[in-house]
Amino acid sequence: MLQLILIVFPFIAHSQVITRDSIPITLQQVWEKTLNNSKQIKVDHLKVAVGEEAIKDAKSKQLPAIGFNANYGKLANIPVFTNGILHDANFIPLEDHSIYGATLDAYFDIYNGHKLKTNIQKEVAKKELSHYIEEETTEAIHYQVAASYLKLQLYIELEKLVKQNIRQNEERLKQIEKLHKAGVVLKSDLLRAQLQLSKQKTALTTIVNDEQLAMQEINIFMGVPDEQVLKPIDPIDFKLDRVALSYDQYVENAISKSPLQKIEEQKVILSELNIKGLEADKLPRVGLFGDYNYSYPQIKLYPYSNAPYLLGVVGIKMSYDISSIYHDIHKDAAAKIQLEQQKIAQENVQDQLRKDVNRAYKRYQEDREKIEELELNIKQAAENYRILNQTYFNQLSLITDLLDADTQLLQAQYDLASAKISEQLHYYQLLKNTGNL
Template sequence: MISSLIKRTFFFLAVLFNTFGYAQEISKDSVFLSLDDVWSKAEIFSKELKVQHLKAEIGKENILDAKNKRLPSLDFDASYGKLSNIPVFVNGINNSAEFIPLEDHSVYDASVSAYFNIYAGGASKTAIKTTEATKEFLEHIEEETSDQLHLEVIQYYVSLQRSYQYENLVKQNIKQNTERVRLIEQLFKNGVVLKSDFLRAKLQLAKLQTQLVTIKNDLVIVTQALNILVGNEDDTLLIPSDTIQTKDIAIDKNYETFVSEMLSESPLEKMAEKQIELSELKTVALKADKLPKIGFFGSYTYSYPQIKLYPYEQAPYLLGVAGIKLSYDISALYYDKHKEKAAEIAVEQQKLAKENVDDNLRKQVKTAYSRFKEDVIKIEVAEENIQSAQENYRIVKQTYFNQLSLLTDLIDADTQQLEAHFELINNQIAAKVHYYQLLKISGKL
């Protein structure tokens, strides 16, 4: 009962301390952001996500283009020219030629032709299936990009939380050390302690002040990165509105369930499956090229002069023709032989690549799952360590100023207390990152 009460009191004070620390940073230009807010804004302003979205849109247009190719093809040609006099070498090329007189030197024609494919070995259907599979592949890339963006946002967001937490802790420790230096200086002036104690206390204070500078720079860097993701000005002050506590996250599934979800939901898994499908469709397309092609054709031509049919006439004429056309590329039998073999090997390659993706994803699930469980235990231990470190510092501080312990003991106790708080923060952040990594890998982020 007493232990439970102490823990609840500790959490209440921790939350109160965090809120107070953030309040010190608030200005009229501050922007409060929850993790969901950052996710929503990052999806709007992410240039990488926009690029992938446009690629997916191109994929949709390619499908419509492939379907349009099933329509009849129509061609129109027209020409106009002038004929020269026609020399005829009656007595050989070494002698003068006689010229055939032409009443009209003009020549012109206009024609319309059409072709409608009846059968081409299934090439059109295969082309449509290929563009559809490509579009789906691009959509999976977009989904993976979105999930990766979410995970990147999480990492920056918790880094921002950590920097604020570190800053607050170090500021409080500097205040505590400043008061300690003042007390030790008085003891030194009264001849109670050595000058070395006074100098060592000042050195410890200087280290903390230097550490605070580093933390502030880290805060500036992560703030800029997060501002870029959400479309703000680089220097906009961001205040995380979510707590750093891990009470809102928990794993209620076993490892096998996460692996099962990963195999069915992960965008990387879907991308690997589509790669196999695209390789198989390439093999089908190559086989289709070896099959005969059948189609209706027709043309209608208006020409002048009439020189296609005898007797010739210096007059315009119309000629129409329609029928069915059969074509067969015999050379494809030996030209595409090695292409087909390479395509079949590519299918096996993609199947092995998918197995490799499965293996890597399973390892990632195992790692994130195990680390999260580990982080939960570390958080409980860190909470107890903070209580022990605080009590130890209180005792050593009292004994030092009663001349019963050394300053090094007091500094060590102070450092241990600060490091215990840092360790708790790091474990809480690690738990959040591993939790969201697990969701991302299993396609649930």
């Protein structure tokens, strides 16, 4: 992929960036600063903290529910229609129009179909889901940062190659100009050499802009000013300590460690707990209750009395929602369908992980093989250029052959730099897919 981009678009590097107060920095340092600055990671971290509080809240529901209420009001005289509502009423006078009371009540669940326990398990699963989402965000940002860092390294390497090629073209152009003045070469040779040099300078201008854009990406990741000039100091050659695993081992790690897989597992667990919660709604609820009332006037027990009274009641209470048997039929069916949907989604993620691991693994192996071949290609292209450069100035070859040899050498150098960067990028893809980045 990187090689294709190199062919289609001239890559870019900033010729002045590295010389103007640049800050040497490693990929590990960029990762550390990014993790401290990333707003998305901070958001996900806060979601985990919210989940922890939600678990505590669910557990607190196991404590008795205690309530208190009080009231005060004024009663009107009570009309009594002894002769029907179409006739005048007789009013019962009240000596005291005041009415007031206070109630303290409590309820403690003994059994509710394990609904409280299920709710706690659901909050734990939600918290774990938030935690794995945070892990996936961290892995994704790690990979994005690595891609930007490697891209900047590639641009800087290409800048060096293009600048070196420009210097060679300028020296060659001076020699051709001398030969043209002496009448040894044609005007067309001079024009071709000038056009080749102009193309390389245009490519270098593009490199300057692209390198600045790559630096801005990294600066934004780290939360520093966009203008900050960076100098990657990690070697472009892949010298990381790494354990060479087989494809099957990488797949096994992906299935067992990938945050994406763990996210889907938690979604399946939540769907199962949702069904369990619906089943709990169809079971009876048993609990202890208590009421302690202070009221005025005493109109609850006969004979009534214009006096305040206290009344306490304790006991055991059982309730059962019969209508839940038929009200929740479709809700139960939807929950079971959702569970099946989550299981299929989990299998789909596993399939995708296998594809991603296989693609990254094959590209990684391919890059490692390419590097050896490309190093040989550069030697051959350099020797070919040396021969044609010598024969051209001895009038034994054409300018087009020399310029083609120059382009082939530069392309071979491009391809080698691209393969080295691509090798690292695909290795980081393997780490991300296996939850180890």
